[in-house]
Amino acid sequence: DTAVSQTPKYLVTQMGNDKSIKCEQNLGHDTMYWYKQDSKKFLKIMFSYNNKELIINETVPNRFSPKSPDKAHLNLHINSLELGDSAVYFCASSQFGRETQYFGPGTRLLVL
Amino acid sequence: DQQVKQNSPSLSVQEGRISILNCDYTNSMFDYFLWYKKYPAEGPTFLISISSIKDKNEDGRFTVFLNKSAKHLSLHIVPSQPGDSAVYFCAASGGNTPLVFGKGTRLSVIA
Numbered sequence: 290d291t292a293v294s295q296t297p298k299y300l301v302t303q304m305g306n307d308k309s310i311k312c313e314q315n316l317g318h319d320t321m322y323w324y325k326q327d328s329k330k331f332l333k334i335m336f337s338y339n340n341k342e343l344i345i346n347e348t349v350p351n352r353f354s355p356k357s358p359d360k361a362h363l364n365l366h367i368n369s370l371e372l373g374d375s376a377v378y379f380c381a382s383s384q385f386g387r388e389t390q391y392f393g394p395g396t397r398l399l400v401l
Numbered sequence: 402d403q404q405v406k407q408n409s410p411s412l413s414v415q416e417g418r419i420s421i422l423n424c425d426y427t428n429s430m431f432d433y434f435l436w437y438k439k440y441p442a443e444g445p446t447f448l449i450s451i452s453s454i455k456d457k458n459e460d461g462r463f464t465v466f467l468n469k470s471a472k473h474l475s476l477h478i479v480p481s482q483p484g485d486s487a488v489y490f491c492a493a494s495g496g497n498t499p500l501v502f503g504k505g506t507r508l509s510v511i512a
Contacts, residue, residue, distance in 0.1 A: 293444070329504070330504055330505055331502065331504055332445070332490065332502040333502075334499045334500065337499060345499050347499075379444050379445070381444075388433045388435065388450065388494050388500065389435065389447050389450060390447070390500060391447065392437075392444030392445045392446070393444050394442070394443055394444045395442070395443070395444050
């Protein structure tokens with residue numbers, strides 16, 4: 290009965306590879322987000338989708354492409370992975386217009 | 402350019418005492434503030450929030466105070482319990498700015 294789930298939890302890969310992280314929420318929310326927590330521990334928003342439409346794109350490299358097949362899912366595809374992409378990626382969801390966001394457990398990405 | 406600052410990276414408190422975590426912000430457009438709690442290897446969990454029209458919000462052992470003129474908010478936990486040991490993030494939103502998080506304060510409650 291996990292509210293916001295992410296897969297995989299850990300991801301270790303080589304530079305230059307392409308990888309995807311999946312996120313699903315069963316809270317009935319219509320807005321979903323991707324955040325990146327870097328080595329300095331800052332949580333920064335990357336993208337936000339409302340009803341499958343992109344509403345926030347915080348100057349993230351084009352190598353990152355979110356995809357929302359429906360309101361309950363927001364996946365993140367990363368092309369040509371770089372060392373600096375190593376971080377923890379969190380998915381979150383909320384009801385549009387409400388500030389409280391609910392987070393998934395995170396995906397720990399390590400690029401070697 | 403940190404719009405939300407948590408200047409204390411860590412805090413240690415005795416069990417049963419009060420824990421006070423502080424947060425400062427710079428963006429005067431912020432009108433909603435939240436505290437999240439994070440355990441290792443888990444995602445942040447919403448704890449308590451406050452709108453800029455209030456100066457205090459209380460939920461059980463947790464109280465958030467907002468001082469708009471000083472652009473400062475604080476989270477009080479009383480009494481502190483060992484299970485409260487976690488990283489606490491302050492977050493703020495408002496205007497067209499999406500949720501902005503501070504760097505977090507690691508709270509250790511010592512039994």
